[in-house]
Amino acid sequence: xxxxxxxxxxxxxxxxxxxxxxxxxxxxxxxxxxxxxxxxxxxxxxxxxxxxxxxxxxxxxxxxxxxxxxxxxxxxxxxxxxxxxxxxxxxxxxxxxxxxxxxxxxxxxxxxxxxxxxxxxxxxxxxxxxxxxxxxxxxxxxxxxxxxxxxxxxxxxxxxxxxxxxxxxxxxxxxxxxxxxxxxxxxxxxxxxxxxxxxxxxxxxxxxxxxxxxxxxxxxxxxxxxxxxxxxxxxxxxxxxxxxxxxxxxxxxxxxxxxxxxxxx
Amino acid sequence: xxxxxxxxxxxxxxxxxxxxxxxxxxxxxxxxxxxxxxxxxxxxxxxxxxxxxxxxxxxxxxxxxxxxxxxxxxxxxxxxxxxxxxxxxxxxxxxxxxxxxxxxxxxxxxxxxxxxxxxxxxxxxxx
Numbered sequence: 001x002x003x004x005x006x007x008x009x010x011x012x013x014x015x016x017x018x019x020x021x022x023x024x025x026x027x028x029x030x031x032x033x034x035x036x037x038x039x040x041x042x043x044x045x046x047x048x049x050x051x052x053x054x055x056x057x058x059x060x061x062x063x064x065x066x067x068x069x070x071x072x073x074x075x076x077x078x079x080x081x082x083x084x085x086x087x088x089x090x091x092x093x094x095x096x097x098x099x100x101x102x103x104x105x106x107x108x109x110x111x112x113x114x115x116x117x118x119x120x121x122x123x124x125x126x127x128x129x130x131x132x133x134x135x136x137x138x139x140x141x142x143x144x145x146x147x148x149x150x151x152x153x154x155x156x157x158x159x160x161x162x163x164x165x166x167x168x169x170x171x172x173x174x175x176x177x178x179x180x181x182x183x184x185x186x187x188x189x190x191x192x193x194x195x196x197x198x199x200x201x202x203x204x205x206x207x208x209x210x211x212x213x214x215x216x217x218x219x220x221x222x223x224x225x226x227x228x229x230x231x232x233x234x235x236x237x238x239x240x241x242x243x244x245x246x247x248x249x250x251x252x253x254x255x256x257x258x259x260x261x262x263x264x265x
Numbered sequence: 266x267x268x269x270x271x272x273x274x275x276x277x278x279x280x281x282x283x284x285x286x287x288x289x290x291x292x293x294x295x296x297x298x299x300x301x302x303x304x305x306x307x308x309x310x311x312x313x314x315x316x317x318x319x320x321x322x323x324x325x326x327x328x329x330x331x332x333x334x335x336x337x338x339x340x341x342x343x344x345x346x347x348x349x350x351x352x353x354x355x356x357x358x359x360x361x362x363x364x365x366x367x368x369x370x371x372x373x374x375x376x377x378x379x380x381x382x383x384x385x386x387x388x389x390x391x392x
Contacts, residue, residue: 246312260289
């Protein structure tokens with residue numbers, strides 16, 4: 001009798017422990033798990049390397065281009081995409097002008113927030129049953145986004161922002177995020193892609209093997225002739241922990257002698 | 266077929282984009298000119314969009330405080346260099362090779378730095 005009682009107690013304890021473990025480890029149900037740290041380093045020049053000489057030895061470290069903004073154009077299951085958005089005829093000259101003078105006109109150039117979708121895929125994702133949390137490293141600061149996936153509607157009273165108001169849902173194995181309620185002072189691409197506060201962005205994230213793929217569609221009926229789906233970016237896993245971005249202080253503006261520039265992100 | 270062609274063209278265009286964090290070197294500095302400056306490292310600012318170090322250069326009794334901008338912090342991080350690699354040489358002699366500012370001020374863009382212990386770091390183009 002005593003043995004039976006012990007067995008019951010032990011099995012009860014084991015069941016309780018299993019239940020606690022289950023609660024402690026968030027499940028994602030039958031959804032693919034997007035959680036992880038991903039290799040994205042915006043603002044880094046890929047076409048360069050560091051040569052280090054010390055004590056008669058020489059070492060060269062090259063950057064992996066795919067670690068910069070991801071492998072652009074790769075990712076199985078991507079939507080059809082085009083290289084550039086189609087602006088209404090009356091806005092094409094403005095876009096070209098902003099692009100040509102981006103070292104003077106791009107808010108990101110002067111440490112401004114890139115916003116969605118320009119911030120790109122997240123550096124870290126924590127996926128929970130009813131929400132996903134995105135973390136980014138960005139020289140304008142290190143934004144985060146908490147995106148509900150429990151079917152709730154957009155917030156009615158949120159202020160417009162650079163990263164907008166997002167709600168997510170699962171479409172098969174793809175996380176689809178609808179983002180709206182933007183301010184109008186970000187660009188959605190480095191080539192002068194301005195927008196209005198009517199912009200809506202749809203981000204899609206899914207797994208391709210052990211990689212993460214991110215693709216965004218931008219719609220702004222005020223300035224675009226049609227929604228623009230940009231190239232997907234496939235990013236690999238990273239073992240490099242997130243680090244607080246150093247403060248951003250751009251002081252070269254007054255020294256610019258011409259409009260020469262690189263793209264940023 | 267046309268969409269495939271567009272996809273290939275777009276991929277080529279996207280892949281060709283340089284991804285730096287800034288204006289071109291040639292917008293502020295003399296990209297084709299290198300100047301070597303030796304002096305005392307006085308300050309290391311690990312900031313975006315470019316790290317900035319300061320070097321006091323003595324010429325006779327005059328001291329010029331050179332400001333030297335370098336690659337973004339994320340670049341250094343991804344080639345395994347931290348602020349400490351510079352900061353441990355504070356108050357010591359360093360020699361920097363820079364693209365000098367077009368306006369003639371004591372300001373340059375860092376290409377190479379040699380520390381007092383003989384070690385050096387050089388940002389090179391590989392393409």
